[in-house]
Amino acid sequence: MDSSAIWIVIALPILGFLVQSLGGGLIVKAVGEAKSKSILGFLAVAPIALAFIIGAMITTKVGAGPATVVTGPSWIQIAGFSIPFEWIVDPLSMTMVLIITGIGSLIHLYATGYMAKEKDYARFFTYLNLFIAAMLILVLGNNLALLFMGWEGVGLCSYLLIGFWYKDTANARAANKAFIVNRIGDWGLVLGLFLIVCVVLDVVPKETRLLSYDVILPALKTALVAKPALATSIGLLLFVGAAGKSAQFPLYVWLPDAMAGPTPVSALIHAATMVTSGVVLLNRMHVVFECSPVASVVVACVGAFTALYGALIAFGQTDIKKILAYSTVSQLGFMFIGCGVGAYWTGMFHVTTHAFFKALLFLGAGAVIHAMAHDQDVRNYGGLSKYLKITFATMLVGFLAIAGFPFLSGFFSKESILGAALSGNQAVIDGVNYGAICGWVGLAVAFLTAAYMTRMMLLTFGGKTERWRTIEPNHDAHGDHHGLDKDHKPHEVGATMWVPLAVLAVLSAVGGLVLNGKFEEWLYPQGLAVLPKVAEHASNLQMYSMIVAFGGMAFGAAIYWRGLPASQGWDETKWSSIRLAQRDQFGFDSLTTDLSVTGGAELSKFLDSTVEHTVTSGRALASATSGAGGVMKFLQTGFVRWYAMVMLIGVVAFIGYFALAIHGGAN
Amino acid sequence: MNGVPLAGYLGLALFMFSTGVVGVLVRRNPIVIFMCIELMLNAVNLTFVAFARYRVQALPDDPVLAQSQTMAGQMMVVFVMAVAAAEVAVGLGIIMAIYRLRHNIDIDDMNILKG
Amino acid sequence: MDALKITPELLLFGAAAGLAAIAAVGVVAFNNAIRSALCLVVNFFVLAFLYFTLNAEMLGVTQIVVYTGAIMVLFLFVIMLLNLGSPEALEEKRDWKRPAGLAIGALFFATIGSQILMPLMKITTVSSRDDFGGPQAIGRTLFSQYAFPFEAVSVLLLIGIVGSILLAKRRMS
Numbered sequence: 001m002d003s004s005a006i007w008i009v010i011a012l013p014i015l016g017f018l019v020q021s022l023g024g025g026l027i028v029k030a031v032g033e034a035k036s037k038s039i040l041g042f043l044a045v046a047p048i049a050l051a052f053i054i055g056a057m058i059t060t061k062v063g064a065g066p067a068t069v070v071t072g073p074s075w076i077q078i079a080g081f082s083i084p085f086e087w088i089v090d091p092l093s094m095t096m097v098l099i100i101t102g103i104g105s106l107i108h109l110y111a112t113g114y115m116a117k118e119k120d121y122a123r124f125f126t127y128l129n130l131f132i133a134a135m136l137i138l139v140l141g142n143n144l145a146l147l148f149m150g151w152e153g154v155g156l157c158s159y160l161l162i163g164f165w166y167k168d169t170a171n172a173r174a175a176n177k178a179f180i181v182n183r184i185g186d187w188g189l190v191l192g193l194f195l196i197v198c199v200v201l202d203v204v205p206k207e208t209r210l211l212s213y214d215v216i217l218p219a220l221k222t223a224l225v226a227k228p229a230l231a232t233s234i235g236l237l238l239f240v241g242a243a244g245k246s247a248q249f250p251l252y253v254w255l256p257d258a259m260a261g262p263t264p265v266s267a268l269i270h271a272a273t274m275v276t277s278g279v280v281l282l283n284r285m286h287v288v289f290e291c292s293p294v295a296s297v298v299v300a301c302v303g304a305f306t307a308l309y310g311a312l313i314a315f316g317q318t319d320i321k322k323i324l325a326y327s328t329v330s331q332l333g334f335m336f337i338g339c340g341v342g343a344y345w346t347g348m349f350h351v352t353t354h355a356f357f358k359a360l361l362f363l364g365a366g367a368v369i370h371a372m373a374h375d376q377d378v379r380n381y382g383g384l385s386k387y388l389k390i391t392f393a394t395m396l397v398g399f400l401a402i403a404g405f406p407f408l409s410g411f412f413s414k415e416s417i418l419g420a421a422l423s424g425n426q427a428v429i430d431g432v433n434y435g436a437i438c439g440w441v442g443l444a445v446a447f448l449t450a451a452y453m454t455r456m457m458l459l460t461f462g463g464k465t466e467r468w469r470t471i472e473p474n475h476d477a478h479g480d481h482h483g484l485d486k487d488h489k490p491h492e493v494g495a496t497m498w499v500p501l502a503v504l505a506v507l508s509a510v511g512g513l514v515l516n517g518k519f520e521e522w523l524y525p526q527g528l529a530v531l532p533k534v535a536e537h538a539s540n541l542q543m544y545s546m547i548v549a550f551g552g553m554a555f556g557a558a559i560y561w562r563g564l565p566a567s568q569g570w571d572e573t574k575w576s577s578i579r580l581a582q583r584d585q586f587g588f589d590s591l592t593t594d595l596s597v598t599g600g601a602e603l604s605k606f607l608d609s610t611v612e613h614t615v616t617s618g619r620a621l622a623s624a625t626s627g628a629g630g631v632m633k634f635l636q637t638g639f640v641r642w643y644a645m646v647m648l649i650g651v652v653a654f655i656g657y658f659a660l661a662i663h664g665g666a667n
Numbered sequence: 668m669n670g671v672p673l674a675g676y677l678g679l680a681l682f683m684f685s686t687g688v689v690g691v692l693v694r695r696n697p698i699v700i701f702m703c704i705e706l707m708l709n710a711v712n713l714t715f716v717a718f719a720r721y722r723v724q725a726l727p728d729d730p731v732l733a734q735s736q737t738m739a740g741q742m743m744v745v746f747v748m749a750v751a752a753a754e755v756a757v758g759l760g761i762i763m764a765i766y767r768l769r770h771n772i773d774i775d776d777m778n779i780l781k782g
Numbered sequence: 783m784d785a786l787k788i789t790p791e792l793l794l795f796g797a798a799a800g801l802a803a804i805a806a807v808g809v810v811a812f813n814n815a816i817r818s819a820l821c822l823v824v825n826f827f828v829l830a831f832l833y834f835t836l837n838a839e840m841l842g843v844t845q846i847v848v849y850t851g852a853i854m855v856l857f858l859f860v861i862m863l864l865n866l867g868s869p870e871a872l873e874e875k876r877d878w879k880r881p882a883g884l885a886i887g888a889l890f891f892a893t894i895g896s897q898i899l900m901p902l903m904k905i906t907t908v909s910s911r912d913d914f915g916g917p918q919a920i921g922r923t924l925f926s927q928y929a930f931p932f933e934a935v936s937v938l939l940l941i942g943i944v945g946s947i948l949l950a951k952r953r954m955s
Binding site for chain 2: 787789791792795796799802803806807809810815818819822825826829832833835836837838840841844845848849852853856857860861863864879880882883884886887888890891894895898899900902903904905906907908909910911914915919920923924927928931935938939941942943945946947948949950
C-alpha cells in the first residue's frame with residue numbers, strides 16, 4: 001500500500017474518537033445500556049485493528065532508502081516560518097505505529113471485557129481512541145511541532161484516563177500530579193525546540209520549515225559537530241522532556257500514582273506506548289546526542305540510576321500494579337542506558353519487547369484484580385494458579401520474558417543494551433567510560449528484576465495458602481475492602497480478556513528470537529550520523545545474563561516459595577526499616593511533595609500576608625490607583641462627541657509626532 | 668486623467684475627511700453625524716482608487732502577485748461600500764429605536780456612555 | 783518642482799473637486815438635515831464622476847447605485863419618519879464646541895496635508911492598465927482571490943438585515 005495511506009491510519013482513531021464522543025450517548029439511548037456495550041466496544045476496537053492492518057501493509061513497503069514524507073495542508077504559516085501537516089514514513093515511525101495500533105487493538109479488546117460493568121463505557125473508549133490518535137501524531141509527525149502536539153495530546157489523555165474514576169479524590173489528585181510533573185518535562189522540550197530553531201536558522205537562513213526532520217537533522221549535524229557545548233544544551237533540554245514523559249528520575253514520581261487509572265490504561269499508556277515516547281524522541285534527535293558526550297553520559301547515568309532505583313523500590317510495594325509500575329520505571333531506565341551509550345536501536349528493541357511483556361503483565365494483573373473483586377494487594381492473594389489457569393500460564397511467559405529467561409524476548413533486548421553499554425565507547429568523558437559503568441549497574445538491576453518479579457509471581461500465584469480467606473478483619477485501615485472473605489472464589493476471565501493475553505504471551509515468547517539483531521539494520525541502515533556504530537556484543541555477556549536471571553529467580557524463590565514471610569506481612573510494624581524505606585520510595589516522593597506543595601503553600605501564605613496586605617491591597621497601590629481614578633473620572637463625561645474629540649486630538653498629536661520625526665530624520 | 672497630479676485627488680480626499688471630522692465634532696443631529704461618517708468613508712475610498720490608479724511602486728514579476736496588487740485598492744473600496752451599507756442599515760435602525768424610546772435624538776442628551 | 787501644466791483635464795478636475803468640496807462643506811454647514819443630505823448626494827455624484835476619470839468604471843457605477851441610490855434614500859426616509867426636516871428641530875448651540883472642532887479639523891488637515899501633498903505633486907502619470915477598473919477585472923478578482931472575504935461580507939450584510947429588522951420592529955413578542 002502506498003505510503004500516503006498513512007492519512008487513513010491517523011484518521012481511523014480520530015474517527016473512532018468522534019463516533020464514541022458524539023454518538024456514544026445516542027447509541028446508548030437507542031438500544032439500551034446493556035446492548036450498547038457490544039456495539040460501542042466493536043466501534044472502538046475496529047478502527048484501531050484496521051489501522052494496524054493498513055499500517056502493516058505500509059510497513060512492508062518501507063525500505064532502507066530515505067524516509068518518505070507525506071505532506072498535507074499547512075498548519076501554521078507566518079512569514080519565514082511554516083509548519084505543514086506532514087507525516088514521516090520510515091522504519092522508526094512505522095515500528096511505533098505497529099506497536100501502538102497492534103498492542104492498542106489488543107488492549108482495546110481486553111478493555112471491552114474489563115470495563116463491561118462500567119457505566120461510562122463510551123467516555124472510556126473516547127479517551128482511549130483519542131490517545132491512539134495523539135500517539136500516532138506524535139510518532140508520525142515529520143516535524144517537532146506535530147511531535148509536540150501529539151506529546152501534549154497523549155499527556156491530556158493520560159490525565160483524563162488516570163482520573164477516569166474522578167469521583168475519588170485520590171484519583172483526581174494522581175491525575176493532577178501526572179499533569180503537573182509532565183509540565184516540567186514540557187518546559188525542557190519547548191526550550192529545546194526554540195534552541196533548535198535558532199541553531200537551524202543559522203545554517204539554512206532561507207528555509208521556512210524550521211522544525212521538519214528532513215531540514216533540521218542535516219542542519220543540526222553541520223551546526224553541532226564542532227560545538228559540543230551547544231549540542232549538550234539542546235540534548236539536555238530534550239532529555240528533560242524525554243525524562244518527564246518517560247518517567248526518569250527525578251520526574252518518575254507521577255507514574256506509580258498513575259496506576260489509579262483503569263488497568264487497560266496502565267497497560268497501554270503507562271507501560272507499552274506513551275512512556276516510551278521519550279525513547280522515540282531520543283532516537284529521532286540522535287544526532288544531537290551523538291555530538292555531545294556529556295548529554296549522552298547524562299542520559300545513560302540517569303537511565304542506570306532510574307533502573308536501579310525503580311527495581312529497589314519494587315521490593316517494598318504490596319500493590320500488584322505498583323510493583324509493575326516501578327518495574328516499568330526500571331525498564332525505561334534500561335532503554336535510556338541503550339540510548340545514552342549510542343546504541344539507539346537497542347532502546348527501540350527494548351521498547352518493542354517491553355511493550356509485549358509489560359502489556360501482558362499488566363493485563364494479567366488486571367485479570368487477577370478482576371478475579372479478586374478489585375483487591376490489588378498481593379498480600380491478600382496466594383495460590384491463585386489453581387483458579388486462574390490461563391492467566392497464570394500467560395503471565396508466567398511474561399514473567400520469564402522480563403526476568404531475562406534465555407531465548408525469551410526480554411533476554412535478547414536487555415542483552416543487546418548491556419552489550420552495547422559494555423562494549424561501547426561513546427559515553428566517555430575524560431577517559432572514564434560511564435557507559436560501561438552503566439552496563440554493570442544494568443546487570444545488577446537485571447538480577448534485582450528477576451528477584452522482584454519472582455516475588456510478585458509467587459505471592460500472587462504460588463503457595464498453598466489462600467490468604468484472602470484469612471484476612472484479619474481490621475488490617476485494612478484504608479477501608480477499600482471489596483468483599484474478599486473466606487467464601488470468595490476467583491473466576492477465570494472471559495474470552496475477550498484472555499485472547500489478548502494469549503497473543504501477547506506468544507509475542508513475548510518469540511518476539512525476541514525473531515527480532516534479535518534486526519533492529520540495527522532496520523532503523524539505522526546507513527549507520528549513525530556522526531559516530532561509528534556500537535557493537536552489541538560483549539564477551540561472556542550471555543553467560544552473565546543467564547547467571548543473573550537464574551540467580552535472581554532463585555533468590556526470589558528462596559524467600560517467597562513458602563508464601564508471605566511474616567516480616568513482610570500485613571502488620572507493617574514488623575517490616576524492616578530498609579523495606580519501609582523502599583515502600584516510601586526512600587522518602588523522595590514525600591520530600592518533593594513537601595518541597596513543592598507544602599513549600600508552595602507556605603510561600604503563597606507569606607506573599608499573601610506580607611506583600612499582598614501591605615503593598616497591593618494595603619495603602620500603597622490601592623490608594624494610588626483610586627486617587628488616579630478619582631482624577632480621571634472627570635474625563636469620562638458620557639458624551640459621544642467629547643469622546644470623538646479626545647480621540648481626534650490623540651490622532652492629530654500622533655500623526656504630528658511622526659510627521660515631525662520623519663521631517664527631522666530627513667534633514 | 669493625464670496631467671492631474673495624484674496630490675489633487677488626495678488633497679480633495681483629505682479635505683472631505685477633515686470636513687467630516689469637523690461635522691462629527693460640531694453637529695448635534697445624529698443623522699448628520701452619520702452623514703459625516705459616510706463622507707469620511709468616501710474620502711478614504713477616493714484615496715484607495717487614486718492610489719490604485721497611480722500606483723507609486725513597481726509591480727512584482729510574479730503575475731499572480733501583480734494582479735493582486737493591481738486590484739487590491741479597488742477590492743478594498745468594494746468591501747468598504749458593503750460594510751458601510753450594513754453600518755447605515757443598523758445605525759439608522761438604532762436611531763429609530765432611540766427616537767421611539769425617548770422621542771428625542773439630540774446627541775447631547777445621550778450621556779449614559781459612562782461608568 | 784516643475785510647474786504644473788494647465789491642461790483641460792486639470793481644469794475639469796479642478797471644477798469637479800471644487801464642487802465636491804463645496805458640497806462637503808454644505809453637509810456640515812446646513813442646519814436643515816434634508817439640505818445636508820442633498821449636499822451629500824451631490825458630493826457622492828461628483829465622487830462617482832472622479833472614479834470614472836480614474837478609469838474605475840465599475841466602482842463609479844456602484845457608487846451611484848449604492849450610495850446615492852440606496853444609502854441616501856435610507857437617510858431621507860429616516861429624516862422624514864422622525865420629522866427632523868424642520869430647521870428648528872435641532873438648533874445648533876453656539877458654544878465652545880464649534881471653534882474647538884474647527885480648530886482640530888484644521889490642525890488635522892494641516893498636519894497630514896503638509897506631509898503628503900507636496901511630495902506627491904510630481905506624480906502625474908497613471909501607471910495601471912486602462913481596463914483595470916472594468917467589471918470583468920473586478921469580477922475576476924472578487925470571485926477568485928477575494929472569494930472568502932466576499933462571502934464573509936455577505937454574511938455581514940445578512941446580520942445587518944437581521945439586526946435592523948430587530949431594531950425596527952415595534953416590540954418583541
